[in-house]
Amino acid sequence: MGRRVGAFGRRGTLPLWPPTPAGRIPLRGEEGNEEEGRIGFKEEEEAMGEQWTRREFLEQVAAAALAFSAGLKERWAEAQEAPVPTEGEKFRLAIIGSGNQxxxxxxxxxxxxxxxxxxxxxxxxxxxEEGxxxxxxxxxxxEDYRRMLEKERKEVDALLVAVPLSAHAPIAMDCMEAGFHVFCEKAMALTIEQCQRMLQTARRTKRKLQIGHxxxxxxxxxxxxxxxxxxxxxxxxxxxxxxxxxxxxRRSVPKVDFDPRPWGYPDLEHLLNWRLYWATSGGLMAELGSHQMDVVSWFLGAKPLSVMGMGGVDYWKDGREVWDNVQVLYEYPDGVKVVYTSITANQYDGYYEQFMGDKGCIVLTQEQKGLLFLEPKAEVEWAEFARKEGKAVVLDTKATTSKDKPKVPNTDLTLDQATGKSAYQLE
Structure with a gap:
């Protein structure tokens, strides 16, 4: 497949990926399990123009994590307040698509x-059977979700939809039309028009539609x-x-006695590896980029003004159609530029989102950790309770703040693994 470049701006559009071929929309395949990479920070001897030892590097990362943690306890507490069924009450679900995801x-x-x-x-x-x-x-x-909608109308409270991207819209809309609330895997749908129809259906039927970001x-x-x-x-x-x-x-294709053609798939390869073909997939930008670009727009409170990108099938020459790498540059309001890359031939950096401000930087790594790095000129509200030790910010174990007011510390100290010292975690 030849390399393609796509871009759209305020005055015209070019597709960043090919349009879906005409034909019947397949009803079912496997929504795969996103394999996690591993994030790594380069431990170079020279960083930002100065010599760093490994100890100093680890201190900086530990301090960044500690600084970010200020206030995180409150967020976790809020998350635990979500309502759950009362004792003895049952909430019955059904799922369409019991593959890996x-x-x-x-x-x-x-x-x-x-x-x-x-x-x-x-x-x-x-x-x-596994489901x-x-x-x-x-x-x-x-086997057929339409029969399930008919039979389970009075038995199920809500449905989970984890099918190939091309089938999200028709199945989710059918579920809402049948009276069910729906949790649908991301990305929302294969086309913008399908997304709009899903939203219109949810509003008209007064059903809840939640997308799995x-x-x-x-x-x-x-x-x-x-x-x-x-x-x-x-x-x-x-x-x-x-x-x-x-x-x-790519997933291995077992030798089983099953013909997927009645469901719109030419063979089992296209069913199990639906992500690799344009008829059923939006490629890396839809399956992975949709997660992270959603965060970018959410945090910036804006939508992109323009985008340009490139990619191709350059490494995995195995008959796939979707690209095995993409490099994309977005323009947001106020001059904010966003660089996004997704590759399949090197895992060194893993996956993360990094927001760079003129006073500091927040790095969100693998959905599990947040790091806060401050610029030298930055002043923060808890600075008086911290001191600099080399390149690390060390929080005073004798004082902290809670809701912007000084507070006498308790014994809940967090051990700084880099220095072996007790560093008080801000609440």
């Missing part, structure tokens, strides 16, 4: 008290946004986001 959703949902799965639907028998094992002996299995529910991200709104890192001037892995994004 579908089963991941099931496992997470089953951790919530009172949640159970009444039905599992998947056109591929091995996936359906039924998770759901338990009372769950009912279906899990960063929106992560207390770490809400805490980072709160810091940004408070001006901790000043005016945001640049953003960098990436998702790098060393993996072909």
């Amino acid at each position: 579908g089963r991941t959703l099931m496992r997470e949902a089953l951790k919530i008290p009172g949640v159970e799965f009444a039905a599992v639907c998947d056109i591929f028998p091995p996936h359906r 039924l094992k998770l759901a338990g002996p009372k769950a009912r299995g279906y 899990q960063r929106r529910y992560n207390p770490i991200y809400h805490h980072a946004l709160n810091l940004i709104k408070k001006g901790t890192i000043g005016r945001i001037v640049h953003v960098r986001a990436l998702w790098h892995r060393n993996h072909p994004w």
Whole structure:
């Protein structure tokens, strides 16, 4: 496949990826499990023009994590206040698409008290069987989701949809038309027009439609946004986001007696590896970039004005259609530039979002950690309770702040793994 370059601005458009070929929309495949990369910070001897020892580097990272943690306890506490069913009350779910990602959703949902799965639907028998094992002996299995909607109308409270991207819109809309609330995996749909129709259907049927951008529910991200709104890192001037892995994004295709053609797939390869073909996938930008660019727009409170990018099938020459690498540059209001890359032949940087302001930088790594790095000229409200030790910011163990007021510390001290000292974690 030849390399393509796409860009759109205020006056015209060129597709960043090819349009979906005409034809029947497949109904079911596997929503895959996003394989996590590993984030790494370069431990160069020379950093920012000065000599750093490994100890100093680790102190800087530890201090950044500690600085970010100020206020994070409150965000976690808020997250724990979500309502759950009362004792004895059941919340019954059904799932359409019990592949890898579908089963991941099931496992997470089953951790919530009172949640159970009444039905599992998947056109591929091995996936359906695995889903039924998770759901338990009372769950009912279906091959055709339309039959499940008909039979389970009075038994199910809400539906999870974890099917190939091309099938999100038709299945989610059918579910809402049948009276069900819907949690649909990201990306929302394959086209903007499909997204609009899904939203219109939700409003008309008065059904809840939730899209699986899990960063929106992560207390770490809400805490980072709160810091940004408070001006901790000043005016945001640049953003960098990436998702790098060393993996072909391909699944092995077992030899089983199953014909997917009645469901719109030419063969089992196109069913199980639907992400690799334009008829069913939006490629790296849809499957990975949608997570991170959603965060960028959320944090900036704006939509991009223009974008240009490039990519191609340059490494994995295995018959795939979607690109194995993309490099994209976005322009947002107020001159903010966003650089996004997703590659499949090197995992060194893993995945993260980095927001750079004129007073500091927030780095959100692998959805599990937040780091705050301050510019030398920055002044923060808790600065009087901290001191600089080399290049690290060390928080005073004798005082902290709570809601902007001094507070006598308690014994809840966090050990700084880099220095072995007790560093008080701001609340």
